[in-house]
Amino acid sequence: MKDKNFNTLIKKLQFCEHCGFCRSVCPFLEASNMEESVGPRGRKTLFLSLFENKVQPTPRLAQKFYMCGVCRACAVKCPQGIDISEVSVHARHKIIKASALNPFMKKVADSLVKEVKNGDIFGAAATKAKWAENINMSNNSDTVFFASCMDTSMAYGELLVDVLEKFGWAENTLMSLSGLAQKPGINMLFDKFLARKSDFYRKSLVNTVKLLNKLNVRFSYLGSEEPCCGAALHTYGLLDEFAEHAKNVYKIFKEKGVRRLIVHNPICGGVFKAEYPSYVDGWDIEVKHVIEVVAEAIENNGINLRLPEPAKVVFHDPCYLARFMDVVNEPRVVLKAIENLELIEPPNSKRETKCCGGGGVELIYRDVATRAAVNRVSELNAGNPDIISSCCPVCALMIKKGIKNLKLNVKYIDIVDLVTDSLSMT
Numbered sequence: 560m561k562d563k564n565f566n567t568l569i570k571k572l573q574f575c576e577h578c579g580f581c582r583s584v585c586p587f588l589e590a591s592n593m594e595e596s597v598g599p600r601g602r603k604t605l606f607l608s609l610f611e612n613k614v615q616p617t618p619r620l621a622q623k624f625y626m627c628g629v630c631r632a633c634a635v636k637c638p639q640g641i642d643i644s645e646v647s648v649h650a651r652h653k654i655i656k657a658s659a660l661n662p663f664m665k666k667v668a669d670s671l672v673k674e675v676k677n678g679d680i681f682g683a684a685a686t687k688a689k690w691a692e693n694i695n696m697s698n699n700s701d702t703v704f705f706a707s708c709m710d711t712s713m714a715y716g717e718l719l720v721d722v723l724e725k726f727g728w729a730e731n732t733l734m735s736l737s738g739l740a741q742k743p744g745i746n747m748l749f750d751k752f753l754a755r756k757s758d759f760y761r762k763s764l765v766n767t768v769k770l771l772n773k774l775n776v777r778f779s780y781l782g783s784e785e786p787c788c789g790a791a792l793h794t795y796g797l798l799d800e801f802a803e804h805a806k807n808v809y810k811i812f813k814e815k816g817v818r819r820l821i822v823h824n825p826i827c828g829g830v831f832k833a834e835y836p837s838y839v840d841g842w843d844i845e846v847k848h849v850i851e852v853v854a855e856a857i858e859n860n861g862i863n864l865r866l867p868e869p870a871k872v873v874f875h876d877p878c879y880l881a882r883f884m885d886v887v888n889e890p891r892v893v894l895k896a897i898e899n900l901e902l903i904e905p906p907n908s909k910r911e912t913k914c915c916g917g918g919g920v921e922l923i924y925r926d927v928a929t930r931a932a933v934n935r936v937s938e939l940n941a942g943n944p945d946i947i948s949s950c951c952p953v954c955a956l957m958i959k960k961g962i963k964n965l966k967l968n969v970k971y972i973d974i975v976d977l978v979t980d981s982l983s984m985t
Contacts, residue, residue, distance in 0.1 A: 624650040767975050792804060870901070871901045
């Protein structure tokens with residue numbers, strides 16, 4: 560299936576009209592001072608040259624393809640529907656196979672392969688289920704809440720980004736911190752040290768469970784047996800490893816009797832929904848975002864939701880929610896149902912949402928990712944909201960960074976937390 564997708568992509572590229580529409584929506588082209596070679600059109604040209612052996616895989620060439628957040632904005636804007644995100648992924652795959660990564664990127668790739676297999680991309684698998692220690696959940700439902708290692712361990716990711724921000728390109732320090740999180744005892748110390756950051760991200764998981772229980776949804780949670788979705792393997796171009804991992808994850812799900820996944824993290828949901836069918840023969844597991852479940856309940860049964868105080872809220876559509884999971888109306892159904900909440904639509908919303916600087920770029924090209932975050936938060940703040948809301952841990956990380964850099968008096972609150980706060984007032 561992977562080869563079939565690649566051949567289809569090559570054929571599609573022949574229909575490129577060189578119109579430049581993709582350039583107008585690429586957040587990383589904008590954040591890199593419009594350097595053509597890192598934009599969608601430039602990457603397409605380099606990609607064809609790479610596969611026609613007109614240019615050779617090198618660390619310098621890799622830079623062009625890794626400065627892409629795989630956000631699919633270009634695919635939505637392209638008249639031919641060409642997805643340059645896939646160009647980036649396949650180019651990365653070829654560069655990896657040619658052993659042409661720089662030493663730092665090689666360390667990142669090796670670490671991802673190891674940690675995804677262990678169940679947590681940040682090497683913190685030992686504490687990934689800690690958020691659910693005092694929560695009662697059924698273990699006999701074929702509907703499973705997939706909590707994701709990103710939500711449970713994003714505090715580690717935030718620490719790594721903070722290290723880069725404070726010390727610059729400190730690759731040895733960065734990889735040392737990642738390695739430390741894997742060691743018994745040390746990971747518990749990290750978890751205690753990062754308690755406040757961890758609680759910020761894990762709160763949304765706890766509230767997701769509260770919401771599902773409130774809506775009488777029967778579900779299970781796999782706990783420490785929950786595998787990593789492997790999204791990072793696909794994003795970074797480790798396609799052989801991703802294909803093998805996806806098959807293993809599917810096998811685990813079938814052994815557990817899983818028929819339906821409910822996610823909070825749209826990255827996991829998007830990969831399950833948009834990528835797994837191309838890599839796993841017979842993929843037959845339904846995937847829904849929790850906000851879809853809440854929207855259905857509102858439309859079918861009606862739920863009383865009310866914020867304690869009036870608030871203007873702007874919703875940032877995560878790329879994976881809008882363009883991979885194709886979920887755009889449901890967040891608005893939910894937010895419009897909350898009394899005391901005034902919903903503001905930002906520039907570039909729904910399927911045309913602008914990436915906030917994540918997609919893996921935040922760990923490799925910090926300055927470019929930060930500029931992308933600042934650009935997006937500036938748009939989100941245009942209507943003077945009290946709250947910026949979204950539902951992705953990476954978006955949360957980057958939006959908070961944008962708010963901090965712009966010194967704005969606005970809060971970031973996950974949409975699930977907003978709904979839970981509204982429920983408590985009814």
